[in-house]
Amino acid sequence: AQSVTQLDSHVSVSEGTPVLLRCNYSSSYSPSLFWYVQHPNKGLQLLLKYTSAATLVKGINGFEAEFKKSETSFHLTKPSAHMSDAAEYFCVVTTPFSGGYNKLIFGAGTRLAVHP
Amino acid sequence: DTAVSQTPKYLVTQMGNDKSIKCEQNLGHDTMYWYKQDSKKFLKIMFSYNNKELIINETVPNRFSPKSPDKAHLNLHINSLELGDSAVYFCASSQDQWAGMNTEAFFGQGTRLTVV
Numbered sequence: 001a002q003s004v005t006q007l008d009s010h011v012s013v014s015e016g017t018p019v020l021l022r023c024n025y026s027s028s029y030s031p032s033l034f035w036y037v038q039h040p041n042k043g044l045q046l047l048l049k050y051t052s053a054a055t056l057v058k059g060i061n062g063f064e065a066e067f068k069k070s071e072t073s074f075h076l077t078k079p080s081a082h083m084s085d086a087a088e089y090f091c092v093v094t095t096p097f098s099g100g101y102n103k104l105i106f107g108a109g110t111r112l113a114v115h116p
Numbered sequence: 117d118t119a120v121s122q123t124p125k126y127l128v129t130q131m132g133n134d135k136s137i138k139c140e141q142n143l144g145h146d147t148m149y150w151y152k153q154d155s156k157k158f159l160k161i162m163f164s165y166n167n168k169e170l171i172i173n174e175t176v177p178n179r180f181s182p183k184s185p186d187k188a189h190l191n192l193h194i195n196s197l198e199l200g201d202s203a204v205y206f207c208a209s210s211q212d213q214w215a216g217m218n219t220e221a222f223f224g225q226g227t228r229l230t231v232v
Binding site: 104 | 120156157158159164166171172206208219220222223224226
């Protein structure tokens with residue numbers, strides 16, 4: 001069965017410094033991987049997605065992630081954090097379901113705090 | 117134009133009551149979902165419908181009954197509400213759900229249900 005592990009429940013950075021949110025996945029086939037962001041009291045917004053094309057994926061707001069099959073990782077990075085990046089981030093993997101369908105499996109989330 | 121909209125945004129009710137949450141998507145997607153986010157921010161799928169037909173039912177108590185009158189709507193009815201039902205419920209939709217395809221999901225803003 002597919003699963004996803006976000007290695008840090010909380011990450012705290014200073015504004016202007018790099019961001020690294022770590023995600024490892026377990027999959028018996030080539031999965032699709034996503035990062036979603038949830039700002040306080042808001043819904044989830046897709047940041048970026050990997051669907052077996054380029055391994056370095058660029059998303060919105062300056063975020064990017066690299067799919068590394070050998071390490072089963074899909075870490076999210078940003079060169080310079082902004083105060084508005086403070087939010088909860090979810091790494092998500094697809095898993096096959098009966099009847100040829102997929103479903104999304106969410107990681108437990110990483111709360112990113114950005115301080116001045 | 118809101119892509120996935122759900123109502124109400126907040127719902128406070130007493131134990132034992134029956135309540136409904138409505139969801140509509142205007143993206144022309146074939147697949148809709150209900151997710152539950154607990155107090156620790158963990159997101160788990162509850163139901164998935166593809167073209168008005170139930171695809172996924174993740175061992176949710178039968179007090180929860182989804183209804184899809186058409187592929188643009190997926191409502192969630194909850195009978196005999198319990199304290200443990202307090203959570204944020206998210207509706208989502210995706211273009212398709214086939215294994216190997218892009219199953220990027222678009223989320224509503226969430227409904228915060230509080231059972232007292």
